[in-house]
Amino acid sequence: MDRNAVVAMMARMGITPQDLQNMGQPPFNQGATLSGPRRPPPFEPDLSSDELKRRFEQFDAWAEYDRTLDPVQVPFENPASLVHEFEELHRSITANFHSPENSTRTSITGFGKHSSKLPLDQLTIIYLSEMLVRKVHKGRFLLCRSITTCTRLVGVQMLVEDPEGRVRDLAIYNFPTLGMGSSPEDVAAIFPLGTILAIREPTLKMPSQGYRPIIRVDSPSDVIFIEPHSKLALGTTWKTGSRVNRSAAIPSSADAWKARGNGHFKAGRWLAAVFSYSSGMEMDPSAYLLRLNRAEAFLRLEYYSASQRDAEQVLGLSLEESARRKALSRAGRAYYGKQDYVGAEKMFAGWLESQPGDPDALAWIARCRLRLQESTTGDYDWVRLSKESQVSPHIDAANYVGPIRVSEMIDRGGGRGVVATRDISSGELLVAAKPFASAFNADFPPPQKEVLISFDTLAKRALSRNQAAVLSRATQKLYGNPDMYNSVFDLYGGTAYETPLSYPPTAQESHRFPKSFPFFPATDFDITQLESICSHNVFSPYDTQVPDHPDSPEDSPDRPAALYLLPSLFNHACCANATWFSIGDFIVIRARALIRAGEELTLSYTYGQTPYQQRQSRLKNWLIAGCDCALCDEDRRDGASTRERREKLISQVKVAVPLVRLRALVQDISTAYSPTRGALRPDMWHVYHTLGETLRLREYSTYLTESIKAEFDALQSVGVRVVDKTMRGAIPRPRELPIATGEFFLPSVIMLDQYVLTLITIAYAFSKMPDLARTSRWLKTAISAHGVAFGGEKPYFMHKFSTFLGHVGLLRTAQAMEM
């Protein structure tokens, strides 16, 4: 294999430039590595869970061993050959990025990383010659500049030199906009050759793969961009000359910076555009067009406070009308992004005043009014949201907070929980919210080919691409929204971090924009804490738009991931009294049962119908002491041997099992409970359902009757009370719905769309008997239950289920039904 092929192959495997540099060379600390645990090899994507466990153990052992070694000085290598090797790597990564092949990257989260909290003027300079491997250089900052094109594997990588001309590798992780999918050109636009950086309290580390030390920056807020016209840049003498070889000339006027910024903007490189406009503003602070352009670039980055600040500053000047309108529109969109719809409407009204009848201004005003109504009443047009989510998961809707508040709860991890502020009825909307950060498959459309495998050493689990992407998006959002800092950092981040006793935070004042943003970070944040917050709070949005979706495994790599704020305050119960689902990225939380004022509101972090042992192992990520809900108590009272017998029998239940055997299995399982066990037996849901389906497929009336009976049993196993179990003849009076409404209308435990589907299935079975009266009655029950569970009345039901109803021949009946 020639060298280029080797380079490309290693890049695909996620191997760092350090590995390449050391090909054929003995590792400098060979003695230490050979006598200690072996450094783990790079991870591969298709790891079975045992293999995963083994790799974690290997990694932990290596990391533990590395911690025992003393900080050491490591010799420097020849800069020219380093640069040569690095540029070769960069070329192969670029070629690989633009080729059709997949590339797999691995990253590890959850182990201790330093994040600096000290401002630059309280730190003293350190030179590379003083830096030791395995040491965080507290109280110091490294001044350096890039001497290679910057490239990206998982993190952003480059070679840097210090003023004394010494060279090391630098890797910056979690840098905004430079995560998965960002191109080599995106990276080079933010870190062009010759970029001067100050790294606060830098750490020199051994990489987990490879042998050369690396300055590893995990928190992007540790990186300060030293603007080329700043005192620090102008006052520093570089041993290798004032300009890095081959670096582009620095624009010498505000206009030239504007042109560069506009180029980045056109290419969709919003952050690079922000840097260029900001450099121009440093040269000419009165250049308001630069500020106006920057306000737009900030909007694209969702840096709403920054955009608002720029747009309002421009509005304070005397301007020509068209610039004023632009500023009003940008300020309005910034307020809108911050969900301040009153503030937004004021700005758009100003725009309309200057341009009466402008359709865009009118449309924005209408949007503001709708959002305001949603946020105050909780009345949403569910069909609109649903349709919008089919185009993009990121839908436009306002947050709503219903009759709930966060209260102190000392027996819960984090010390808080959510309680009802008044009596609440079944189906009432409690919270509806957009995420702080989210990642959906649709965000990585083809030709996105990168596969990221991320290992959370804290939770001892592999993160899906979407889960890992949420962390980098949360980092990106925080980077430019310091006023959101407390809303995120007041979330529970595990026992290592203190959480305040209330939520949401009242004062965000401490995190104001520094004047020098974006060169200086807008806020300092601890990346390890943020990882831990994500690990404890990220949801996998469960979209009910696909009515006949299979039970998707909870850890399926395809599931989206999202960090919500207030919804993260709900504690867990397997048989929770509140339920959640999502429409695109919009989470909707409703009461499932009748809830008294002051009672705690809970959500299930897992599928309650899965057997006890599976639930407990899944919950280990969150609940150290296990779950104390009523369902778990009942399961525990059954005793371990009964539970084990039951779980073993349940695992044999499949549609393919012959009917005689299936009937016998159902009979056996129903006796595998303690004699005192109540009716709530959610692990029977799947069992009865499978029997119902097997029988229904035969379509003879006797089988259909038995199938309906099995579905009734399924409903009862999850807490629904079937009050009319008749299968034929006149419908008994009173002719209300055949299941109890009120407290028992919505089942405990199962997903509510599965419930609605089951009700439709019963209607379908009656239609095959044929019993048209019961068909209508059960269909009506499905529509009513859907209305309580999801809101939106019949039109929303029809929007979601008409295709399915068409397949099962019930569309006309449903359309004709009066509710």
Ligand SMILES: C[S@@+](CC[C@H](N)C(=O)[O-])C[C@H]1O[C@@H](n2cnc3c(N)ncnc32)[C@H](O)[C@@H]1O
């Ligand atoms: C998403 S947070 C829930 C809100 C959290 N209680 C707080 O104060 O921010 C998840 C954490 O809450 C705690 N928690 C959730 N449900 C619990 C339960 N049923 N019993 C005890 N602790 C629970 C666990 O520590 C869990 O890791």
